[in-house]
Amino acid sequence: MSSDVRFTDFKSDKQPTWCPGCGDFGTMNGMMKALAETGNDPDNTFVVAGIGCSGKIGTYMHSYALHGVHGRALPVGIGVKLANPNLEVMVAGGDGDGYSIGAGHFVHAVRRNVDMSYVVMDNRIYGLTKGQASPTSRQDFETSTTPEGPQMPPVNPLALALASGATFIAQSFSSDSQRHAQIIQEAIEHNGFGFVNTYSPCVTFNDVDTYDYFRDSIVDLEEEGHDRTDREAAKEKILEGDREYMGVIYRDENSVPWEEREGLDRNMADIPDGAPDDAMDLVREFY
Amino acid sequence: MPEDLNWAIGGEAGDGIDSTGKIFAQALSRAGRHVFTSKDFASRIRGGYTAYKVRTSVDRVESVVDRLDILIALTERTIDENMDELHKGSVIIYDGERSTMQDVEVPEGMVGLSVPLQRLAEDAGGAIMANVVALGAACEVAQFPIENLDESLDKRFGDKGEAIVENNKEAARLGQQYVAEEYDHEFDYDLETTDADYVLLNGDEAIGMGALAAGCRFYSGYPITPATDVMEYLTGRIDQYGGKVVQAEDELSAINMALGAARAGARAMTATSGPGIDLMTETFGLVATTETPLVICDVMRSGPSTGMPTKQEQGDLNMALYGGHGEVPRFVVAPTSVSECFWKTVEAFNYAEKYQTPVFLVSDLALAVTEQTFPPEAFDMDEVEIERGKVVDEAEIDGWLNDKDQFQPHFPSADGISPRAFPGTTDGAHMTTGLEHDELGRRTEEEEVRIEQVDKRTQKVRTAREEEDWDYREFGDPGADTLVISWGSNEGAMREALGFLEDRGHDVRFISVPYIFPRPDLSDEIAAADDVIVVECNATGQFADVIEHDVLKRVQRVNKYDGVRFKADELASEIENTLTGVDSGSQEVTAE
Ligand SMILES: Cc1ncc(C[n+]2csc(CCOP(=O)(O)OP(=O)(O)O)c2C)c(N)n1
Ligand code: SF4
Numbered sequence A: 001m002s003s004d005v006r007f008t009d010f011k012s013d014k015q016p017t018w019c020p021g022c023g024d025f026g027t028m029n030g031m032m033k034a035l036a037e038t039g040n041d042p043d044n045t046f047v048v049a050g051i052g053c054s055g056k057i058g059t060y061m062h063s064y065a066l067h068g069v070h071g072r073a074l075p076v077g078i079g080v081k082l083a084n085p086n087l088e089v090m091v092a093g094g095d096g097d098g099y100s101i102g103a104g105h106f107v108h109a110v111r112r113n114v115d116m117s118y119v120v121m122d123n124r125i126y127g128l129t130k131g132q133a134s135p136t137s138r139q140d141f142e143t144s145t146t147p148e149g150p151q152m153p154p155v156n157p158l159a160l161a162l163a164s165g166a167t168f169i170a171q172s173f174s175s176d177s178q179r180h181a182q183i184i185q186e187a188i189e190h191n192g193f194g195f196v197n198t199y200s201p202c203v204t205f206n207d208v209d210t211y212d213y214f215r216d217s218i219v220d221l222e223e224e225g226h227d228r229t230d231r232e233a234a235k236e237k238i239l240e241g242d243r244e245y246m247g248v249i250y251r252d253e254n255s256v257p258w259e260e261r262e263g264l265d266r267n268m269a270d271i272p273d274g275a276p277d278d279a280m281d282l283v284r285e286f287y
Numbered sequence B: 001m002p003e004d005l006n007w008a009i010g011g012e013a014g015d016g017i018d019s020t021g022k023i024f025a026q027a028l029s030r031a032g033r034h035v036f037t038s039k040d041f042a043s044r045i046r047g048g049y050t051a052y053k054v055r056t057s058v059d060r061v062e063s064v065v066d067r068l069d070i071l072i073a074l075t076e077r078t079i080d081e082n083m084d085e086l087h088k089g090s091v092i093i094y095d096g097e098r099s100t101m102q103d104v105e106v107p108e109g110m111v112g113l114s115v116p117l118q119r120l121a122e123d124a125g126g127a128i129m130a131n132v133v134a135l136g137a138a139c140e141v142a143q144f145p146i147e148n149l150d151e152s153l154d155k156r157f158g159d160k161g162e163a164i165v166e167n168n169k170e171a172a173r174l175g176q177q178y179v180a181e182e183y184d185h186e187f188d189y190d191l192e193t194t195d196a197d198y199v200l201l202n203g204d205e206a207i208g209m210g211a212l213a214a215g216c217r218f219y220s221g222y223p224i225t226p227a228t229d230v231m232e233y234l235t236g237r238i239d240q241y242g243g244k245v246v247q248a249e250d251e252l253s254a255i256n257m258a259l260g261a262a263r264a265g266a267r268a269m270t271a272t273s274g275p276g277i278d279l280m281t282e283t284f285g286l287v288a289t290t291e292t293p294l295v296i297c298d299v300m301r302s303g304p305s306t307g308m309p310t311k312q313e314q315g316d317l318n319m320a321l322y323g324g325h326g327e328v329p330r331f332v333v334a335p336t337s338v339s340e341c342f343w344k345t346v347e348a349f350n351y352a353e354k355y356q357t358p359v360f361l362v363s364d365l366a367l368a369v370t371e372q373t374f375p376p377e378a379f380d381m382d383e384v385e386i387e388r389g390k391v392v393d394e395a396e397i398d399g400w401l402n403d404k405d406q407f408q409p410h411f412p413s414a415d416g417i418s419p420r421a422f423p424g425t426t427d428g429a430h431m432t433t434g435l436e437h438d439e440l441g442r443r444t445e446e447e448e449v450r451i452e453q454v455d456k457r458t459q460k461v462r463t464a465r466e467e468e469d470w471d472y473r474e475f476g477d478p479g480a481d482t483l484v485i486s487w488g489s490n491e492g493a494m495r496e497a498l499g500f501l502e503d504r505g506h507d508v509r510f511i512s513v514p515y516i517f518p519r520p521d522l523s524d525e526i527a528a529a530d531d532v533i534v535v536e537c538n539a540t541g542q543f544a545d546v547i548e549h550d551v552l553k554r555v556q557r558v559n560k561y562d563g564v565r566f567k568a569d570e571l572a573s574e575i576e577n578t579l580t581g582v583d584s585g586s587q588e589v590t591a592e
């Protein structure tokens, strides 16, 4: 790892095609800054991206990366990390990717608590497919496929994480670039699954959850004097529901990642040229 | 034809049928006899009937047959279930003192041995040992020296303490003595022992062992019959080599975790059965376009949908060949025997890494649940070769960078194979995506690049066709006018069927094909034969379709889809009927 890594080293030579003003620009910049700030470089970093406008992040960043199928980014990231725990693994995707088609993986990735970070670029809409309701869309949010709104309460991702036993729960806002990068950095530094729900407004298809809305309503937990290690306090904040918090809501300082519990510390890529020396013992077991 | 004994124990699920059967099978194997086991799960009637069947001979046995010589019946229904296979002279051991067994009527001509299994077990220390009493009784009937049971009882109960082991040995002896003293019937059997040393394992275990031999370090899966044994075998054992088995939340996750591990450079694998393969399908294309080496194992069971989960079928061939939208380059390898499950797994990992493709390892329930004996040399670990393909390290990476110093994970080489840099390799950072991409892994829809990338992926298959041996396995009479072709587990039954057919005056050449794609070109072999019959366990003849397409000629088909594997004698009759034009009224489907 070289100490002179700058965040622009994590930029690929592809120019983003996001709509001008899209929240994803800020989200990505913060991720790159946080990676550089935590001493990582592109050669030891693996980024896994979902499918969606958000998922394009995998193609705009420079590192080892895989842009997979819709909703399955977390399992890929877990596989990478378990196979080589020396890598820095970061997974990013949209609210549909993470809380709808991939919701099952979210719950279990939180439970497994592998040491990696997961950034959900939450715009409360399906951007790539041009504006349908997402699992975080408001109940009365009218879209082409939900003319009266979804008529279901939105998922509370922070509560879902809490209920699944999360060791790190945070929320950020892409437009507050400094705080956003700080929060992502903390997620990377966390010893376990660092989950950040990042408000990344869609300027094209969501005229409700806009920059103005978030700017007006967001409350910074730093300013509230919230104790992030207090799970009860975190629970209260998360379940309040009618306030948009920013910051690290919960962090378990005693978190032990799954791979550490399981004693995984080797790079699984290293194998001998033939069967293991004692392999005939495997056969003899069947006597 | 082997001088064989066919033995079975049957009862309700939960009666310890499997473990009792396994003790007997192991005892035979340790005594230098060949063993071929099979299991009956659900029922022809209904409910929880289950049986463990053992065919044993001093010669190799490759199949089950339609004959049962000694049956331990723990329930009355066990006798009904096996009526077709029982014959005059069959011996049925049962506990006539049990209230549920008091009315058992042993059919005409068969020998019924009522042995107080439960009472004798209590005498030995506990009713729980009733099955072992029955094993002792069976030893007496088969004239199989009871000392041979001791080692298996040690193996099975050793961790429960000396006393338990001794009680079990005593239980077996009580059963043996009871038959010796109470019945002065002359039994026809005399189970010889030999000095040979065999190992006894099933196809799933062989796949697991092959994976370990091949350096597999990451396995992710979701439990499903009949693939779970692969996962259970690897659990714990893979850890000794620094690897891990991960039980994923579903098969979507399982295959994507394995993909992630493979991108990180690990030899990775997932195994499942029909319903799980369905869920994984979307990711096949991702594995293929990102050129990630991955072994995907499908241990087929009867479908469609939940089908008959504990029954045999070879119905997923088309799935393995064509599953996934778009055109997905892949290899499909199908082991034809338990030992081949081992070797084909080793090969699968090499193909996956050399050609950076998904490799489908297609096994089936018959292989998965069959325990078969082999000399240990059948798994000679010195023969295992590991070929990792074009992996480039830091020293070599410069040769694969473009003029902007970017690594090219999808570089269109002449052979279609690109360099691979494991994450962590300095200057190797690169992305890849399931979107069509250029040589750098960046999304593109440019026509020329699209064509270049599709062609390079196809070229890999072409290269593999030329570089590797895609041979078939051949048995029987090479000059015969009749050619039988099969794939997967039918090999064993067909090998034995050759003997029956020869006795009935039919010379047959038998080709067993382990490579489904790429596969051997059988044009000459088919042209040289008068009759060509393709044998498989499915209704429509999926492999026969493929062969017809290859050679542009109709073949005859023998199909079985009742959920039960072919038995050697039954298969011989099916082949004979096909040759003589007799409609057997069975499940044969003939192409028009
Ligand atoms: C299996 C599958 N179903 C549907 C799609 C189409 N699709 C692509 S992205 C997307 C939703 C994206 O929403 P979100 O995850 O919130 O990402 P955003 O575009 O808002 O960043 C859908 C439905 C797909 N690619 N794959
Ligand atoms: S559609 Fe919305 S989410 Fe997608 S790029 Fe445009 S602004 Fe961003």
Ligand SMILES: [Mg+2]
Residues within 6 Å of the ligand: A052, A094, A095, A096, A121, A122, A123, A124, A125, A126, A127, A134
């Ligand atoms: Mg979205």
